[in-house]
Amino acid sequence: MTSIFSAEGKNVACTVIEVTPNVVTQVKSEDTDGYNALQIGAGEAKEKNTSNQLIGHFSKANTTPKRKVVELRDATFDKALGDTISIDEVFAVGDKVSAVGITKGKGFQGVVKRHNFRGVGDKTHGQHNRLRAPGSIGAASYPAKVFKGMKMAGRMGGKRIKIANLEVVKLFPEQNLLVIKGAVPGHKGAYLVIEK
Structure with a gap:
């Protein structure tokens, strides 16, 4: 986390999130799967740690193995298999977003x-x-x-939660960084799903 100064001069606590370009690894449709969805992958995984089934799955999208795969139901993106989704295509300054992640585990308390x-x-x-x-x-x-x-x-702790109504304060598309007002669940380096 960090803090920035708003236009009124107030110090605002923010979280800086790295949003690497996501690759569409599967397009699900009503005909083949019974519902519409986009499966997207993020983060790089080593090929030696990936099963042969997943290597074949990712090779259909002409991409390397991904560490995290998430399915977005009823996504409004007009994307094909293997396309990338960049940060400035989805978010803009002032948007209200939700952050979904696994909270920090605190053990037996x-x-x-x-x-x-x-x-x-x-x-x-x-x-x-x-x-x-x-x-x-x-x-x-x-x-x-x-x-x-x-x-x-x-x-x-260690549960999946969603924090809603977080505001996008700044975008840095060239560095793939998203600055959100407030805190998000999870430890440093954890994976998040940022929903609009």
Whole structure:
């Protein structure tokens, strides 16, 4: 992430995303597949780490093996197999976009970090080790169980989420860079799907 100054002089937090030219690796149609979609590939993968089936799939589009393949349903692009989609064809400054990605994995976390519980709050009345504990989680002999979906400790992060209504602040087509206002999910170097 970085920050830039707006026209009003405000410091705006932004994320710089590298959007390499995407290659159309398959065109799906209603006749052959039952629905319309474009399959696009991004990032370079080593041929030795790619299966023979995928090498044949990518060779039909006259391209090298791709690391990430995404399918765009009902895409409005008029593209053929093997065509590239560049950044300035899709985005413009001021567009509202959504970022879809896998969030950072945090591992097994307690309720204070995972669900923003307050904890007990004070150390009086003999509570020496209850500051970050969840407290009571259920009733007595009825219903005699813990309900599913209770906010408890568990694995946090590592989920696919979408952040909507992010604004495109700047475009650098020659460097394949897209500057978006705000934060996007995932770690540095993670793959994202930027939807318009």
